[in-house]
Amino acid sequence: GAGVSQTPSNKVTEKGKYVELRCDPISGHTALYWYRQSLGQGPEFLIYFQGTGAADDSGLPNDRFFAVRPEGSVSTLKIQRTERGDSAVYLCASSLSGGGPMNTEAFFGQGTRLTVV
């Protein structure tokens, strides 16, 4: 696609429910990142994929959060037993590569606004 696509754009769910957030990166981008952003704060790192594997998942807050990227393209962020504190904008970004002396920029999707009620 032309840009990073995230679906849904908005999601309202009840406390305790399970949600899946989808990210479709720019075609050919091997690196994919998930961030979460609360109002007035910078993006908080969650997980980074290089291809199909999670290169760094140190930002996942607890075991209720899980992400996959089975074919090295689309990624799904899964949140179990949602809590009100999970409410935030979940941002996905992709970049051409995961490293190199001239690190390439990350292109962001428009985000999914998750509201847990």
Place this chain on the structure above:
Amino acid sequence: QKEVEQNSGPLSVPEGAIASLNCTYSDRGSQSFFWYRQYSGKSPELIMFIYSNGDKEDGRFTAQLNKASQYVSLLIRDSQPSDSATYLCALRGYGQNFVFGPGTRLSVLP
């Protein structure tokens, strides 16, 4: 743990003035540094990146990097009301994720 610090602002400057945005970081292993602009309710978009000490200019924007002092800045010349946004500083080590600061809110007053 990489930490990136920025003044949250708001930083207010009059139209036509120079806006100076600053960022400090703790991880000396960081290799690349990025400035993103984020309008309210929108996703971040890249303004500039820099990876060598010194200045890098692009139009009205100049990024400055001093690795010895662990300091990176963004100067916006001839500030316009359309520059009003939150500016996010981000850094990255080799093959690693991007780490973002909390952002500085800039307000350019007409």
